[in-house]
Amino acid sequence: MLTSPSFDRTDKLLAWYDRHHRILPWRVTPTEQMRGAKPDPYRVWLSEIMLQQTTVEAVKSYFTAFVERWPDIEAMAKASEDDILRAWAGLGYYSRARNLKKCADLVATQYSGKFPASTAALKELPGIGDYTSAAIAAIAFGEPAAVVDGNVERVISRLFAIDTPLPAAKTQIRALMGDMTPPARPGDFAQAMMDLGATICTPRRPACAICPINEGCKALGEHDPEQFPRKAPKAQKPVRTGAAFIAIADDGSILLRKRKGEGLLAGMTEVPGSGWTARIDGDASIEAAPFPAGWVASGVITHVFTHFELRLSVYSARNIARHTAEDGWWSAPEELGGEALPTVMKKAITAAIPGAFKQQAKRH
DNA sequence: GAGTCGTGGGT
DNA sequence: TACCCAAGACT
Secondary structure, X not given: OOOOHHHHHHHHXXXXXXXXXXXXXXXXXXHXXXXXXXXXXXXXXXXXXXXXXXXXXXXXXXXXXXXXXXXXXXXXXXXXXXXXXXXXXXXXXXXXXXXXXXXXXXXXXXXXXXXXXXXXXXXXXXXXXXXHHHHHHHHHHOOOOXXXXXXXXXXXXXXXXXXXXXXXXXXXXXXXXXXXXXXXOHHHHHHHHHHHHHHOXXXXXXXXXXXXXXXXXXXXXXXXXXXXXXXXXXXXXXXXXXXXXXXXXXXXXXXXXXXXOOOOOOOOEEOOEOOOOOOOOOOOOHHHOOOOOOOEEEEEEEEEOOOOEEEEEEEEEOOOOXXXXXXOEEEOOOOHHXXXXXXXXXXXXXXXXXXXXXXXXXXX
């Protein structure tokens, strides 16, 4: 008799997930769910925001620290945005942290501390778009939503050998994902597709021989799976220059200030510098100094952002009197690690003060 | 649809 | 080395 290929695939993938799912701090395993445990919408939401364009390994320690400090939405709503930004520092894409706080406030006040359960309502919340709304609805609330992230795009574009390049193919991919998603266990199915993409159907050298749904994979049968998904070539990134000034007081404190606006690194902490942007070079010379002092060239650091590369000339001066600074604040050496300093700023400070940030060993 | 928005790891 | 890429959202 005829069997439905899509049902076969869905069934096989769920069976594979039951045996081979990754163990992750935010995940409730199939076994735990069978014993009655349910995913906490707050933890699902927090993990999904952190995971946007960010590797699982990078997220783990941040997620653990966040849920320890803010165990529920009410706790996070009580926190200040600056507290959130300090805890988020280093994870990147800082608008996520600002939207995290906005969303926590909204859910706490407008939804009585309970996340709305549908993709449509979730998508209205700040920082929650097509992917995240579907992921939360499927994982936390059992809605059979089509969860499409980069992994799913890759898996489906290979299964069906989709020649349309991304992102134009996204509508078609979402429809196909919707067809495959089962009414039962939609959250596990979504996570199964993502685990498959992360561990088997990888961007390069996919392990097709051990793929649980390799049967009927069009890319495997007729093409080179590695050639999917098709993507438009990306533009090269320009190189920008600028200057950063490390003003050091007699007790070792460093002068910091807060970045304004809503764009790059908005709301984060920085050292004084020239006004570089993604599009415009800043003054890389000592003339950009915030005030006269015995500035000494302390090297040039390079930092690569998503769409441009920044070369910062770093200058430092010691024994600066505190009243010299007109704005900002002085941060003592032992407080520096707790500031909302993005990585590019930590690099600049380290160029002038090699021991400023003692790296703590990561446990694996 | 195309830009903007971080960072670290892998090849 | 110089790329590529990772559970995208927002404008």
